[in-house]
Amino acid sequence: MPTILGQNQYGKAENRVVRITRDGATHHIKDLNVSVALSGDMDEVHYSGSNAHVLPTDTTKNTVYAFAKKYGIESAEQFGIHLARHFVTSQEPIHRARIRVEEYAWERIEAAGEKAGDGAGEGGHSFVRKGQETRLTQIAYDGERWEVISGLKDLTVLNSTDSEFRGYVKDAYTTLEETRDRVLATSVSGRWRFNWTGDDRPMPDWEESYRQVRKHLLQAFAETYSLSLQQTMYEMGARIIDRRDEIDEVRFSLPNSHHFLVDLEPFGLSNDTAEGAVYVAADRPYGLIEATVLRDGREPRIPADLTNL
C-alpha cells in the first residue's frame, strides 16, 4: 500500500447544551457548546469502511445531554472530565478523548420591584447574556494522564495611553514613525495549562481559578507601561504563572488592534491635544503577536497555533 493513515479523530462537534438547575424559585444556568473528538483503533473504518469500532457521533451527542442531566455541570472542566473518562474507559477501541467546551456567561435581570440587597433580586429565573469573552476549556485523556487547557477568547481591552513604540529596526521598507504615546488595544485569545494531570491529586477549583486568571490578566494589561505589545503580553502571562500555582503554561495570540490618530491638519485642527484625540479603529491588516510563557523547568505543551491565519 503506497499510502498510510496518520493521526485521526472523530466525534460530534458543537453540541449546544443549556442546563437549568432549580433551587426552588431560584434557577441557575450553565450554557455550553461541547465538541467531542475520539481516537484509537480506527484503521479499518478508513481503509475498508467497516464501522465495527465506531461509536456513532450521534451517540457521543446523546451522551453529552444524558451526562448533563445525570451529573450536572459543576464547571466546564469537570463536565469535560466526566465525558472524556466515559469514552476512554467504556469503549475498548477508543484510546483517547478530547473534549472542547465553549461557555457563555449569563447574569441575572433584576425585577423592578426588587430592592438591591433584599435578597429577592438574587432569586428569579430571568437572565441576560454577559456577552464579553467566551470561556474555553479542552480536556484530553488517554486513560492514564489528564491534560486540561482552559482559556478565553474575544476579551477586548484598550489602554488609551502609557504605550510607546520606538527603537525598532529600520530597513528599506520602513516608513512607520516612532511614537511615545499611542492607544494599545487587543482582543485577547489566551489558553493556560493546569499542572493537574492525575486522579491521585485533588483537582483545582476550576471556577475560582478562572475568575482569578481573568482578573490577573486584565490587571497586568492595565498596569503595564508598554514599550511593545510583546512586553505587555509577557507581563500578562508572567503575572498568571506568578500568582496561580495550578498553572504551568500560558499561550496568547494577540492582534494589535490598530487605532490610528487621524490627520486633521488639513481641516485646521490639532488632533492630539490635552483635551483628547480622535482615532480610526482599523480592521485589517493588524499586527499579530503570539507567545508562550512557561513556569521555569516545565515543558511547553500548548500548540503554537491558536489561529488559522
Place this chain on the structure above:
Amino acid sequence: MPTILGQNQYGKAENRVVRITRDGATHHIKDLNVSVALSGDMDEVHYSGSNAHVLPTDTTKNTVYAFAKKYGIESAEQFGIHLARHFVTSQEPIHRARIRVEEYAWERIEAAGEKAGDGAGEGGHSFVRKGQETRLTQIAYDGERWEVISGLKDLTVLNSTDSEFRGYVKDAYTTLEETRDRVLATSVSGRWRFNWTGDDRPMPDWEESYRQVRKHLLQAFAETYSLSLQQTMYEMGARIIDRRDEIDEVRFSLPNSHHFLVDLEPFGLSNDTAEGAVYVAADRPYGLIEATVLRDGREPRIPADLTNL
C-alpha cells in the same frame, strides 16, 4: 426615456471613530461606527455621470472625524444631529441626511492596588469592552424636521420558566404539543422613535433615556408571565411607551430562540424534574416575531422590516 430614477442615497458607511477625552489622568472613551447617507438633487450623477452635485463619500468620512474632534461626542444622537445638520445646511444639492450609528460600550478595568470605593478605580485609562448589546441610533433631517430612532441589537435574554404555549390553531400540518412550562429566550432587536422633531423644543437626555428604556424592556421581559412571545413583546413595548414620555413608537424583531427539552427516556432518565432540566439550544429555524407598539393617536414611522430574512 423608458426608465427613470427613483429614491437614491449615497455616503460613506461604517466609519469607525474612537474618541478619547482626557480629564487629567482620567480618560473617557466613545466608540462608534458611523454611516452617512445623503440624498437630494442627484439625477445627473446617475444619468450622465456628472459629479457636479456630489460631495465625495471620502469627504463625508473626513467630516465625521473632524466633527468628533471639534464638537466631541456627547452621545451618538447628539453627534448624528451635528453631522446631519451640517450636510443639509452646507450643501445646496443635499436635501436630506440620514446618519446611522452603532455604539460599543466599555467599562473600566480596576487596577490591582485599588480598593473599591476609594475613587482611584474611577480614574485610569484602561478599558474592557462590555460586549452585550450594540446600541443604535438613526438621525434623519430634511432641513426642517428631525426624526430620531434609537435602539439596540443582540441583547440576549432568557426566562427559564413562567412561559406557556397552548390553545393555538391546529391544522393538518400541526404536530407541536402544547406546553405549560418552557424556556423563553430571544435576542432583542428593538428600535424606538422619539417625539422630538424640532429645534424649537429641548432635546431629550439621550444617555439617560437609553439607560431607562433598556432597563424597562429587560424588566418587562423578566416580569411578564408569558402565554406567547407576542404577548411578552407587546408588554416590553407598552412598558416603554408608558414610562418614557419622550418615545412614541417602538418596533421589535424577536427571534424565538428555541430551547428544546431533550428526550432522555431512551437512557432511563426523566429530564424535566424538580431539580432542573437539560435543553438543546437550536440555531435554525427559529420563530421570528415582529411588531410595532404605538402611543395611541400617533402615526407609525419605523419601517416594518428590521431584518432582510
Place this chain on the structure above:
Amino acid sequence: MPTILGQNQYGKAENRVVRITRDGATHHIKDLNVSVALSGDMDEVHYSGSNAHVLPTDTTKNTVYAFAKKYGIESAEQFGIHLARHFVTSQEPIHRARIRVEEYAWERIEAAGEKAGDGAGEGGHSFVRKGQETRLTQIAYDGERWEVISGLKDLTVLNSTDSEFRGYVKDAYTTLEETRDRVLATSVSGRWRFNWTGDDRPMPDWEESYRQVRKHLLQAFAETYSLSLQQTMYEMGARIIDRRDEIDEVRFSLPNSHHFLVDLEPFGLSNDTAEGAVYVAADRPYGLIEATVLRDGREPRIPADLTNL
C-alpha cells in the same frame, strides 16, 4: 389604553430545505432557505396572550417541508407562491403571507472516467456548491394581489480600468484627489420587482428570467465606461428594465469596495505603470450607493432600505 398595536407579523424563519429529485440515476437538487411571515387578525395574541388565531410557527415549518415533497420545487418563486396561497386561503385569521427564499446553486462534479459531451457527465448524484451569489425571492400575497420581488446578494465584481472619479464638489473637508483611472469594485445586492400580480395572467418563466437579469447586470457593469458608481448602477438597472418586459422596478445597494493604489515611492518604485499596479483592498469604511430604477409611469414598491447599516 394608552398604547396600541401596529403592524405585526410572525412565522418560522430560515427553514433549510434540500429537495432531491431522481430521474433514474440522474439526480437534481434544489437547496433553499425559506422564511415565513404571516399577519392578519392577531390583536389578541399580543394583548392577552390568547393563541386562538395563531397557527404555530412550527406548523409553518412543517408545511414548508410537506409542500416541498407534495409539489416539488420548480423554482423558488413558484414554491413561495404555493406556500403563500396556502396560508392565506386556509386560515381565516391570516390575511397576508410573505415568503422569503434564499437559494444556493450547485453544479455537477464530473467523474474521472467521463468524457465531456458523452452525456454520462450529465447523470450522477455528485454536486459541488457554486458559491457565488445567493439568489433571493420574496413573495407577498393578500388574497387578491401578488407581489414578487426577486434578486441576489454577494455577487462580487471588479473592473480594473475604465473608471474615473472627478469633477465633484470640494468643501473644507475634501482631501480626495481626482482620478482618471481607478479600480471599480462592488458586491452587488439587487432586487427586481415583477409586474405579474394576478392569477389571471400567465406567470413569467422565473428560472429563465433570473438567468437573463443576472447576465444583463453583469454585462452592463462590464461595458459601462464609468464616471461614477451611481452612473454604472443606473446603467445596470436601466439595462434590466429595457431588456426584460416582466420587470418594472430594480433596486440596488452597492458598496464601493475601495481598491487604493499603494504608495510605493518610498521604496523607489512606481506603482501604476504600463505593466500593471498593486492595490490594497480596503474593508471599512466604504462608499454605499443605493438607488431605485423604474419603468416610466410605474410606482416604486421595493423598500429603500436593503441594509441595516
Place this chain on the structure above:
Amino acid sequence: MPTILGQNQYGKAENRVVRITRDGATHHIKDLNVSVALSGDMDEVHYSGSNAHVLPTDTTKNTVYAFAKKYGIESAEQFGIHLARHFVTSQEPIHRARIRVEEYAWERIEAAGEKAGDGAGEGGHSFVRKGQETRLTQIAYDGERWEVISGLKDLTVLNSTDSEFRGYVKDAYTTLEETRDRVLATSVSGRWRFNWTGDDRPMPDWEESYRQVRKHLLQAFAETYSLSLQQTMYEMGARIIDRRDEIDEVRFSLPNSHHFLVDLEPFGLSNDTAEGAVYVAADRPYGLIEATVLRDGREPRIPADLTNL
C-alpha cells in the same frame, strides 16, 4: 526568574493585496490575503520591551506590497517563498518566517457583443469572483529548508446517494438507526504538503498542482461508494498521494453536514420514494472527521488541529 519565554512569533496579518497585470487591453488579476509571522532572537522585546531586534509589523506590510510590484505574483506559493526568503536572509535576528496566503479566484465577465470563441471574450478588464473554495498556502523557511503546505477551505460538496452508515457500535446511549441510503455532504478543509524542501531542486508547478489536486479530491468524493465519511476522506487523500508525486501528506477536516430525511408520515406523505426526497440541512451539531493520509515511509508534519473547536 520563575517564568520563561517559550515559542513566539509576530508579524502583520491579513494584508489584502490585489495585483493587476496589464497585457495591453487584457488585464489579469491576483487577489490575496497575506499574513506574515516572524521568529528568532526576540527575548528582549518580551522581557524588557527593547525593540532593537524588532522589524515593525508595519514594515512587513510594506514589504508585501512592494514585492507584489517588484516581483509580481506568479502564484501564492512563489510569492510566499520570495517574502520568506527576504525576511530570513535580510534580518539577522529573524531565524524563521512563516507566510500564510488565502487566494480568491476570479473569472472574466463576457461582454454582450462577444461571441464565444472569437477571442474577444478573453480580453477585457471585467471580473466576477468565483466564490467557491478559498485557496490556501503556508510557506515556512528557516534559512535552510522550505516547507510548503497548500490547501483549500469551504469547498462544499454533496452526494445524494451511494452512502451508507451501519454496522457500528451500539452502547446504552445509541439511538441512531442504520441506513443504506443517505445524503453525504461536507465542506472540505484540506491541506497538502509538498516534498519540495530545497533550493537545489526544481519547484513544482504550483498552479497546475492545485488544479490537479482539486480535481482528484472532487472525483474521489464523487466516485467513492461510501460506507463511512472516514472511508471517503481516506480515498480522497489516497487519490492525491497516488496521482501527485510532488505531495507526501494530506490532512482533511470534514464536517459531516447532516441532511436528515424529514418525517412526513404525520401528513400522509411518504418522503423517500423513487421520485426523490426532502431533507432538512442541519447546522449544529455536526460530525467532525479528521485524518492525515501519508505517503508510506514519510513523516507527518501537518499539525493535527485545523480547527479551533
